[in-house]
Amino acid sequence: MGESTRHICGISGGKDSSALALYLRDRVPKMEYFFCDTGAELPETYEFLTRLEVILGKPIARLNSERGFDHWFEVFRGALPSPQMRWCTKVMKIKPIEAWIGDEPAISYVAIRADEANRKGYISTKPNIESRFPFVEDGVDHDGVMKILDDAGIGLPDYYEWRTRSGCYFCFYQRxxxxxxxxxxxxxxxxxxxxxxxxxxxxxxxxxxxxxxxxxxxxxxxxxxxxxxxxxxxxxxxxxxxxxxxxxxxxxxxxxxxxxxxxxxxxxxxxxxxxxxxxxxx
Ligand code: SF4
Incomplete structure:
Protein backbone atom coordinates (compact mmCIF):
# COMPACT_ATOMS: atom_id res chain seq x y z
CA MET A 1 0.00 0.00 0.00
CA GLY A 2 1.57 3.26 -1.14
CA GLU A 3 0.83 6.92 -1.79
CA SER A 4 -1.91 6.13 -4.29
CA THR A 5 -3.75 3.88 -1.85
CA ARG A 6 -7.33 4.94 -1.31
CA HIS A 7 -8.72 5.21 2.19
CA ILE A 8 -12.41 4.45 2.37
CA CYS A 9 -15.01 4.42 5.12
CA GLY A 10 -18.49 3.05 4.57
CA ILE A 11 -21.33 4.72 6.42
CA SER A 12 -24.48 2.64 6.89
CA GLY A 13 -26.53 5.34 8.58
CA GLY A 14 -26.03 3.56 11.90
CA LYS A 15 -24.31 4.99 14.93
CA ASP A 16 -21.06 3.00 14.83
CA SER A 17 -20.06 3.74 11.24
CA SER A 18 -21.07 7.38 11.68
CA ALA A 19 -18.92 7.62 14.79
CA LEU A 20 -16.02 5.98 12.96
CA ALA A 21 -16.28 8.53 10.14
CA LEU A 22 -16.09 11.32 12.72
CA TYR A 23 -13.28 9.58 14.61
CA LEU A 24 -11.17 9.33 11.46
CA ARG A 25 -12.01 12.74 10.00
CA ASP A 26 -8.77 14.37 11.16
CA ARG A 27 -6.72 11.19 11.52
CA VAL A 28 -7.07 10.22 7.85
CA PRO A 29 -7.39 13.43 5.81
CA LYS A 30 -7.57 11.53 2.49
CA MET A 31 -10.61 9.56 3.59
CA GLU A 32 -13.39 8.94 1.08
CA TYR A 33 -16.79 8.27 2.61
CA PHE A 34 -19.51 6.26 0.96
CA PHE A 35 -23.06 5.12 1.59
CA CYS A 36 -24.82 2.32 -0.30
CA ASP A 37 -28.22 3.71 -1.12
CA THR A 38 -30.81 1.01 -1.67
CA GLY A 39 -33.43 3.65 -2.39
CA ALA A 40 -35.36 2.15 0.52
CA GLU A 41 -33.63 3.73 3.49
CA LEU A 42 -35.58 5.51 6.18
CA PRO A 43 -36.09 9.28 5.77
CA GLU A 44 -34.28 9.69 9.10
CA THR A 45 -31.19 8.10 7.58
CA TYR A 46 -31.07 10.46 4.62
CA GLU A 47 -31.57 13.42 6.93
CA PHE A 48 -28.81 12.22 9.25
CA LEU A 49 -26.37 11.73 6.36
CA THR A 50 -26.90 15.30 5.24
CA ARG A 51 -26.04 16.55 8.71
CA LEU A 52 -23.05 14.23 8.92
CA GLU A 53 -21.65 15.54 5.64
CA VAL A 54 -21.65 19.05 7.06
CA ILE A 55 -19.63 17.97 10.09
CA LEU A 56 -17.28 15.83 8.04
CA GLY A 57 -16.77 18.70 5.61
CA LYS A 58 -16.88 16.26 2.70
CA PRO A 59 -19.54 14.63 0.58
CA ILE A 60 -20.54 11.06 1.27
CA ALA A 61 -20.57 9.26 -2.08
CA ARG A 62 -23.95 7.62 -2.72
CA LEU A 63 -23.45 4.26 -4.42
CA ASN A 64 -26.11 2.29 -6.24
CA SER A 65 -28.58 5.16 -6.46
CA GLU A 66 -29.51 4.29 -10.07
CA ARG A 67 -30.61 0.75 -9.27
CA GLY A 68 -32.50 0.42 -6.06
CA PHE A 69 -34.64 -2.30 -4.58
CA ASP A 70 -37.47 -2.15 -7.12
CA HIS A 71 -35.11 -2.93 -10.00
CA TRP A 72 -33.47 -5.87 -8.23
CA PHE A 73 -36.77 -7.21 -6.93
CA GLU A 74 -37.79 -7.63 -10.58
CA VAL A 75 -34.45 -9.16 -11.53
CA PHE A 76 -34.90 -11.73 -8.75
CA ARG A 77 -38.39 -12.48 -10.07
CA GLY A 78 -40.22 -11.10 -7.10
CA ALA A 79 -38.42 -13.21 -4.48
CA LEU A 80 -38.33 -11.58 -1.07
CA PRO A 81 -34.83 -11.26 0.32
CA SER A 82 -34.44 -13.09 3.60
CA PRO A 83 -31.70 -14.14 6.02
CA GLN A 84 -31.37 -17.35 3.99
CA MET A 85 -31.40 -15.60 0.61
CA ARG A 86 -29.84 -12.22 1.18
CA TRP A 87 -29.55 -11.13 -2.41
CA CYS A 88 -30.24 -7.56 -1.34
CA THR A 89 -26.92 -7.15 0.46
CA LYS A 90 -25.00 -8.77 -2.33
CA VAL A 91 -26.37 -6.74 -5.23
CA MET A 92 -27.26 -3.47 -3.50
CA LYS A 93 -24.28 -3.17 -1.17
CA ILE A 94 -21.28 -5.40 -1.82
CA LYS A 95 -21.20 -5.27 -5.62
CA PRO A 96 -21.53 -1.47 -5.80
CA ILE A 97 -18.80 -1.09 -3.17
CA GLU A 98 -16.42 -3.34 -5.06
CA ALA A 99 -17.21 -1.67 -8.38
CA TRP A 100 -16.59 1.76 -6.84
CA ILE A 101 -13.26 0.66 -5.42
CA GLY A 102 -12.17 -1.10 -8.61
CA ASP A 103 -8.70 -2.63 -8.65
CA GLU A 104 -6.79 0.15 -6.98
CA PRO A 105 -5.23 -0.59 -3.61
CA ALA A 106 -7.53 0.56 -0.84
CA ILE A 107 -7.75 0.46 2.92
CA SER A 108 -11.28 -0.05 4.18
CA TYR A 109 -12.00 1.13 7.71
CA VAL A 110 -14.63 -1.02 9.43
CA ALA A 111 -16.71 0.15 12.40
CA ILE A 112 -16.63 -2.98 14.54
CA ARG A 113 -16.40 -1.83 18.18
CA ALA A 114 -13.96 -3.07 20.78
CA ASP A 115 -16.86 -4.71 22.69
CA GLU A 116 -18.08 -6.69 19.66
CA ALA A 117 -15.46 -9.39 19.45
CA ASN A 118 -17.49 -11.76 17.27
CA ARG A 119 -18.99 -9.35 14.80
CA LYS A 120 -17.89 -8.92 11.22
CA GLY A 121 -18.56 -5.92 8.99
CA TYR A 122 -17.91 -5.62 5.30
CA ILE A 123 -14.62 -7.40 4.81
CA SER A 124 -13.67 -7.73 1.19
CA THR A 125 -12.15 -10.82 -0.25
CA LYS A 126 -10.58 -8.76 -3.05
CA PRO A 127 -6.79 -8.79 -2.64
CA ASN A 128 -6.44 -5.04 -3.27
CA ILE A 129 -8.61 -4.15 -0.28
CA GLU A 130 -7.16 -4.27 3.19
CA SER A 131 -9.51 -3.99 6.18
CA ARG A 132 -8.69 -2.07 9.34
CA PHE A 133 -10.59 -1.89 12.61
CA PRO A 134 -9.71 1.37 14.39
CA PHE A 135 -12.26 0.98 17.20
CA VAL A 136 -10.98 -2.49 18.02
CA GLU A 137 -7.35 -1.32 17.85
CA ASP A 138 -8.03 1.76 19.99
CA GLY A 139 -10.45 0.14 22.45
CA VAL A 140 -13.47 2.27 21.48
CA ASP A 141 -16.60 0.58 22.84
CA HIS A 142 -20.32 1.44 22.88
CA ASP A 143 -19.85 4.32 25.35
CA GLY A 144 -16.93 5.59 23.31
CA VAL A 145 -19.12 5.68 20.20
CA MET A 146 -21.85 7.59 22.01
CA LYS A 147 -19.28 10.10 23.25
CA ILE A 148 -17.90 10.68 19.74
CA LEU A 149 -21.42 11.38 18.44
CA ASP A 150 -22.25 13.66 21.37
CA ASP A 151 -18.98 15.56 21.14
CA ALA A 152 -19.61 16.18 17.45
CA GLY A 153 -23.03 17.56 18.33
CA ILE A 154 -24.85 15.18 16.00
CA GLY A 155 -26.26 12.57 18.36
CA LEU A 156 -28.19 9.62 16.95
CA PRO A 157 -30.40 9.35 13.88
CA ASP A 158 -34.02 9.76 14.96
CA TYR A 159 -35.00 6.20 14.05
CA TYR A 160 -33.20 5.03 17.19
CA GLU A 161 -36.38 6.08 19.02
CA TRP A 162 -37.94 2.79 17.91
CA ARG A 163 -35.38 0.80 15.94
CA THR A 164 -31.78 -0.07 16.66
CA ARG A 165 -30.66 -1.30 13.26
CA SER A 166 -30.04 0.87 10.25
CA GLY A 167 -31.05 -0.28 6.78
CA CYS A 168 -34.07 -0.56 4.52
CA TYR A 169 -37.51 0.31 5.87
CA PHE A 170 -38.65 -3.23 5.05
CA CYS A 171 -35.57 -4.99 6.39
CA PHE A 172 -36.51 -8.53 7.40
CA TYR A 173 -34.15 -8.28 10.36
CA GLN A 174 -36.61 -5.98 12.12
CA ARG A 175 -38.15 -7.29 15.28
S1 SF4 B 1 -30.97 -3.44 5.33
FE1 SF4 B 1 -31.92 -5.48 5.31
S2 SF4 B 1 -33.21 -5.49 3.47
FE2 SF4 B 1 -31.78 -3.77 3.25
S3 SF4 B 1 -30.05 -4.57 2.10
FE3 SF4 B 1 -29.56 -4.84 4.27
S4 SF4 B 1 -30.28 -6.90 4.81
FE4 SF4 B 1 -31.22 -6.33 2.86
Whole structure:
Protein backbone atom coordinates (compact mmCIF):
# COMPACT_ATOMS: atom_id res chain seq x y z
CA MET A 1 0.00 0.00 0.00
CA GLY A 2 1.57 3.26 -1.14
CA GLU A 3 0.83 6.92 -1.79
CA SER A 4 -1.91 6.13 -4.29
CA THR A 5 -3.75 3.88 -1.85
CA ARG A 6 -7.33 4.94 -1.31
CA HIS A 7 -8.72 5.21 2.19
CA ILE A 8 -12.41 4.45 2.37
CA CYS A 9 -15.01 4.42 5.12
CA GLY A 10 -18.49 3.05 4.57
CA ILE A 11 -21.33 4.72 6.42
CA SER A 12 -24.48 2.64 6.89
CA GLY A 13 -26.53 5.34 8.58
CA GLY A 14 -26.03 3.56 11.90
CA LYS A 15 -24.31 4.99 14.93
CA ASP A 16 -21.06 3.00 14.83
CA SER A 17 -20.06 3.74 11.24
CA SER A 18 -21.07 7.38 11.68
CA ALA A 19 -18.92 7.62 14.79
CA LEU A 20 -16.02 5.98 12.96
CA ALA A 21 -16.28 8.53 10.14
CA LEU A 22 -16.09 11.32 12.72
CA TYR A 23 -13.28 9.58 14.61
CA LEU A 24 -11.17 9.33 11.46
CA ARG A 25 -12.01 12.74 10.00
CA ASP A 26 -8.77 14.37 11.16
CA ARG A 27 -6.72 11.19 11.52
CA VAL A 28 -7.07 10.22 7.85
CA PRO A 29 -7.39 13.43 5.81
CA LYS A 30 -7.57 11.53 2.49
CA MET A 31 -10.61 9.56 3.59
CA GLU A 32 -13.39 8.94 1.08
CA TYR A 33 -16.79 8.27 2.61
CA PHE A 34 -19.51 6.26 0.96
CA PHE A 35 -23.06 5.12 1.59
CA CYS A 36 -24.82 2.32 -0.30
CA ASP A 37 -28.22 3.71 -1.12
CA THR A 38 -30.81 1.01 -1.67
CA GLY A 39 -33.43 3.65 -2.39
CA ALA A 40 -35.36 2.15 0.52
CA GLU A 41 -33.63 3.73 3.49
CA LEU A 42 -35.58 5.51 6.18
CA PRO A 43 -36.09 9.28 5.77
CA GLU A 44 -34.28 9.69 9.10
CA THR A 45 -31.19 8.10 7.58
CA TYR A 46 -31.07 10.46 4.62
CA GLU A 47 -31.57 13.42 6.93
CA PHE A 48 -28.81 12.22 9.25
CA LEU A 49 -26.37 11.73 6.36
CA THR A 50 -26.90 15.30 5.24
CA ARG A 51 -26.04 16.55 8.71
CA LEU A 52 -23.05 14.23 8.92
CA GLU A 53 -21.65 15.54 5.64
CA VAL A 54 -21.65 19.05 7.06
CA ILE A 55 -19.63 17.97 10.09
CA LEU A 56 -17.28 15.83 8.04
CA GLY A 57 -16.77 18.70 5.61
CA LYS A 58 -16.88 16.26 2.70
CA PRO A 59 -19.54 14.63 0.58
CA ILE A 60 -20.54 11.06 1.27
CA ALA A 61 -20.57 9.26 -2.08
CA ARG A 62 -23.95 7.62 -2.72
CA LEU A 63 -23.45 4.26 -4.42
CA ASN A 64 -26.11 2.29 -6.24
CA SER A 65 -28.58 5.16 -6.46
CA GLU A 66 -29.51 4.29 -10.07
CA ARG A 67 -30.61 0.75 -9.27
CA GLY A 68 -32.50 0.42 -6.06
CA PHE A 69 -34.64 -2.30 -4.58
CA ASP A 70 -37.47 -2.15 -7.12
CA HIS A 71 -35.11 -2.93 -10.00
CA TRP A 72 -33.47 -5.87 -8.23
CA PHE A 73 -36.77 -7.21 -6.93
CA GLU A 74 -37.79 -7.63 -10.58
CA VAL A 75 -34.45 -9.16 -11.53
CA PHE A 76 -34.90 -11.73 -8.75
CA ARG A 77 -38.39 -12.48 -10.07
CA GLY A 78 -40.22 -11.10 -7.10
CA ALA A 79 -38.42 -13.21 -4.48
CA LEU A 80 -38.33 -11.58 -1.07
CA PRO A 81 -34.83 -11.26 0.32
CA SER A 82 -34.44 -13.09 3.60
CA PRO A 83 -31.70 -14.14 6.02
CA GLN A 84 -31.37 -17.35 3.99
CA MET A 85 -31.40 -15.60 0.61
CA ARG A 86 -29.84 -12.22 1.18
CA TRP A 87 -29.55 -11.13 -2.41
CA CYS A 88 -30.24 -7.56 -1.34
CA THR A 89 -26.92 -7.15 0.46
CA LYS A 90 -25.00 -8.77 -2.33
CA VAL A 91 -26.37 -6.74 -5.23
CA MET A 92 -27.26 -3.47 -3.50
CA LYS A 93 -24.28 -3.17 -1.17
CA ILE A 94 -21.28 -5.40 -1.82
CA LYS A 95 -21.20 -5.27 -5.62
CA PRO A 96 -21.53 -1.47 -5.80
CA ILE A 97 -18.80 -1.09 -3.17
CA GLU A 98 -16.42 -3.34 -5.06
CA ALA A 99 -17.21 -1.67 -8.38
CA TRP A 100 -16.59 1.76 -6.84
CA ILE A 101 -13.26 0.66 -5.42
CA GLY A 102 -12.17 -1.10 -8.61
CA ASP A 103 -8.70 -2.63 -8.65
CA GLU A 104 -6.79 0.15 -6.98
CA PRO A 105 -5.23 -0.59 -3.61
CA ALA A 106 -7.53 0.56 -0.84
CA ILE A 107 -7.75 0.46 2.92
CA SER A 108 -11.28 -0.05 4.18
CA TYR A 109 -12.00 1.13 7.71
CA VAL A 110 -14.63 -1.02 9.43
CA ALA A 111 -16.71 0.15 12.40
CA ILE A 112 -16.63 -2.98 14.54
CA ARG A 113 -16.40 -1.83 18.18
CA ALA A 114 -13.96 -3.07 20.78
CA ASP A 115 -16.86 -4.71 22.69
CA GLU A 116 -18.08 -6.69 19.66
CA ALA A 117 -15.46 -9.39 19.45
CA ASN A 118 -17.49 -11.76 17.27
CA ARG A 119 -18.99 -9.35 14.80
CA LYS A 120 -17.89 -8.92 11.22
CA GLY A 121 -18.56 -5.92 8.99
CA TYR A 122 -17.91 -5.62 5.30
CA ILE A 123 -14.62 -7.40 4.81
CA SER A 124 -13.67 -7.73 1.19
CA THR A 125 -12.15 -10.82 -0.25
CA LYS A 126 -10.58 -8.76 -3.05
CA PRO A 127 -6.79 -8.79 -2.64
CA ASN A 128 -6.44 -5.04 -3.27
CA ILE A 129 -8.61 -4.15 -0.28
CA GLU A 130 -7.16 -4.27 3.19
CA SER A 131 -9.51 -3.99 6.18
CA ARG A 132 -8.69 -2.07 9.34
CA PHE A 133 -10.59 -1.89 12.61
CA PRO A 134 -9.71 1.37 14.39
CA PHE A 135 -12.26 0.98 17.20
CA VAL A 136 -10.98 -2.49 18.02
CA GLU A 137 -7.35 -1.32 17.85
CA ASP A 138 -8.03 1.76 19.99
CA GLY A 139 -10.45 0.14 22.45
CA VAL A 140 -13.47 2.27 21.48
CA ASP A 141 -16.60 0.58 22.84
CA HIS A 142 -20.32 1.44 22.88
CA ASP A 143 -19.85 4.32 25.35
CA GLY A 144 -16.93 5.59 23.31
CA VAL A 145 -19.12 5.68 20.20
CA MET A 146 -21.85 7.59 22.01
CA LYS A 147 -19.28 10.10 23.25
CA ILE A 148 -17.90 10.68 19.74
CA LEU A 149 -21.42 11.38 18.44
CA ASP A 150 -22.25 13.66 21.37
CA ASP A 151 -18.98 15.56 21.14
CA ALA A 152 -19.61 16.18 17.45
CA GLY A 153 -23.03 17.56 18.33
CA ILE A 154 -24.85 15.18 16.00
CA GLY A 155 -26.26 12.57 18.36
CA LEU A 156 -28.19 9.62 16.95
CA PRO A 157 -30.40 9.35 13.88
CA ASP A 158 -34.02 9.76 14.96
CA TYR A 159 -35.00 6.20 14.05
CA TYR A 160 -33.20 5.03 17.19
CA GLU A 161 -36.38 6.08 19.02
CA TRP A 162 -37.94 2.79 17.91
CA ARG A 163 -35.38 0.80 15.94
CA THR A 164 -31.78 -0.07 16.66
CA ARG A 165 -30.66 -1.30 13.26
CA SER A 166 -30.04 0.87 10.25
CA GLY A 167 -31.05 -0.28 6.78
CA CYS A 168 -34.07 -0.56 4.52
CA TYR A 169 -37.51 0.31 5.87
CA PHE A 170 -38.65 -3.23 5.05
CA CYS A 171 -35.57 -4.99 6.39
CA PHE A 172 -36.51 -8.53 7.40
CA TYR A 173 -34.15 -8.28 10.36
CA GLN A 174 -36.61 -5.98 12.12
CA ARG A 175 -38.15 -7.29 15.28
CA UNK A 176 -41.95 -7.15 15.77
CA UNK A 177 -41.87 -3.97 17.88
CA UNK A 178 -39.71 -2.29 15.25
CA UNK A 179 -42.31 -3.10 12.59
CA UNK A 180 -44.96 -1.55 14.82
CA UNK A 181 -42.70 1.50 15.18
CA UNK A 182 -42.47 1.75 11.39
CA UNK A 183 -46.25 1.48 11.06
CA UNK A 184 -46.68 4.33 13.53
CA UNK A 185 -43.92 6.65 12.33
CA UNK A 186 -44.12 5.95 8.61
CA UNK A 187 -47.49 4.41 7.77
CA UNK A 188 -46.86 5.00 4.05
CA UNK A 189 -43.67 2.92 4.18
CA UNK A 190 -45.45 0.19 6.10
CA UNK A 191 -48.09 0.18 3.36
CA UNK A 192 -45.36 -0.11 0.73
CA UNK A 193 -43.86 -3.07 2.57
CA UNK A 194 -47.33 -4.65 2.69
CA UNK A 195 -47.74 -4.07 -1.06
CA UNK A 196 -44.46 -5.88 -1.81
CA UNK A 197 -45.46 -8.77 0.43
CA UNK A 198 -48.93 -9.00 -1.08
CA UNK A 199 -47.41 -9.18 -4.56
CA UNK A 200 -45.22 -12.09 -3.45
CA UNK A 201 -48.25 -13.88 -2.01
CA UNK A 202 -50.35 -13.20 -5.08
CA UNK A 203 -47.64 -14.43 -7.48
CA UNK A 204 -47.24 -17.59 -5.40
CA UNK A 205 -50.99 -18.12 -5.17
CA UNK A 206 -50.87 -18.11 -1.37
CA UNK A 207 -53.85 -16.91 0.66
CA UNK A 208 -52.91 -13.81 2.70
CA UNK A 209 -54.97 -15.10 5.63
CA UNK A 210 -53.09 -18.40 5.77
CA UNK A 211 -51.24 -19.68 8.80
CA UNK A 212 -47.68 -18.56 8.16
CA UNK A 213 -46.03 -20.31 11.04
CA UNK A 214 -42.79 -21.98 9.99
CA UNK A 215 -44.26 -25.44 10.23
CA UNK A 216 -47.21 -24.62 8.02
CA UNK A 217 -45.14 -22.96 5.30
CA UNK A 218 -42.24 -25.44 5.35
CA UNK A 219 -39.54 -22.80 5.45
CA UNK A 220 -40.49 -20.82 2.33
CA UNK A 221 -40.31 -17.05 2.61
CA UNK A 222 -43.56 -15.31 1.81
CA UNK A 223 -43.54 -12.69 4.54
CA UNK A 224 -41.13 -9.98 5.70
CA UNK A 225 -41.56 -10.89 9.35
CA UNK A 226 -41.40 -14.46 10.63
CA UNK A 227 -44.62 -16.43 10.89
CA UNK A 228 -47.13 -13.77 9.81
CA UNK A 229 -47.91 -11.17 7.18
CA UNK A 230 -47.53 -7.48 7.95
CA UNK A 231 -51.33 -7.20 7.92
CA UNK A 232 -51.52 -9.92 10.56
CA UNK A 233 -48.69 -8.32 12.53
CA UNK A 234 -50.46 -4.96 12.53
CA UNK A 235 -53.62 -6.54 13.90
CA UNK A 236 -51.51 -7.73 16.87
CA UNK A 237 -50.12 -4.23 17.45
CA UNK A 238 -51.24 -3.88 21.07
CA UNK A 239 -50.10 -7.38 22.03
CA UNK A 240 -46.65 -6.66 20.54
CA UNK A 241 -46.41 -3.27 22.26
CA UNK A 242 -47.44 -4.76 25.62
CA UNK A 243 -44.83 -7.47 25.33
CA UNK A 244 -42.18 -4.94 24.40
CA UNK A 245 -43.13 -2.63 27.28
CA UNK A 246 -42.96 -5.55 29.70
CA UNK A 247 -39.46 -6.42 28.45
CA UNK A 248 -38.36 -2.78 28.90
CA UNK A 249 -39.79 -2.75 32.45
CA UNK A 250 -37.96 -5.95 33.39
CA UNK A 251 -34.66 -4.50 32.17
CA UNK A 252 -35.22 -1.22 34.04
CA UNK A 253 -36.08 -3.05 37.26
CA UNK A 254 -32.78 -4.89 37.17
CA UNK A 255 -30.73 -1.92 35.98
CA UNK A 256 -32.34 1.27 37.17
CA UNK A 257 -29.86 3.61 35.47
CA UNK A 258 -29.80 1.85 32.11
CA UNK A 259 -29.73 4.34 29.19
CA UNK A 260 -32.86 4.32 27.02
CA UNK A 261 -31.05 3.07 23.93
CA UNK A 262 -29.53 0.13 25.77
CA UNK A 263 -32.90 -0.80 27.30
CA UNK A 264 -34.50 -0.61 23.86
CA UNK A 265 -31.80 -2.76 22.29
CA UNK A 266 -32.02 -5.35 25.04
CA UNK A 267 -35.81 -5.45 24.95
CA UNK A 268 -35.77 -5.97 21.18
CA UNK A 269 -33.11 -8.65 21.57
CA UNK A 270 -35.43 -10.63 23.84
CA UNK A 271 -37.42 -11.44 20.70
CA UNK A 272 -34.50 -12.03 18.37
CA UNK A 273 -30.85 -11.32 19.07
CA UNK A 274 -29.40 -12.87 15.95
CA UNK A 275 -26.81 -10.62 14.37
CA UNK A 276 -28.50 -8.48 11.75
CA UNK A 277 -27.09 -7.61 8.37
CA UNK A 278 -23.36 -7.35 8.89
CA UNK A 279 -22.98 -4.98 5.99
CA UNK A 280 -26.03 -2.76 6.47
CA UNK A 281 -26.21 -2.22 10.21
CA UNK A 282 -23.06 -0.83 11.72
S1 SF4 B 1 -30.97 -3.44 5.33
FE1 SF4 B 1 -31.92 -5.48 5.31
S2 SF4 B 1 -33.21 -5.49 3.47
FE2 SF4 B 1 -31.78 -3.77 3.25
S3 SF4 B 1 -30.05 -4.57 2.10
FE3 SF4 B 1 -29.56 -4.84 4.27
S4 SF4 B 1 -30.28 -6.90 4.81
FE4 SF4 B 1 -31.22 -6.33 2.86
Missing amino acids: KAEWVGLAERHPELYERAIAIEQKVLLDAGVDGDADFSERAMSGRQYTWSGGETLVQLRSRRQEILDKHAAAMDRIRQVRVEVPVLEALAEALDTEDDTVSCTVCAL
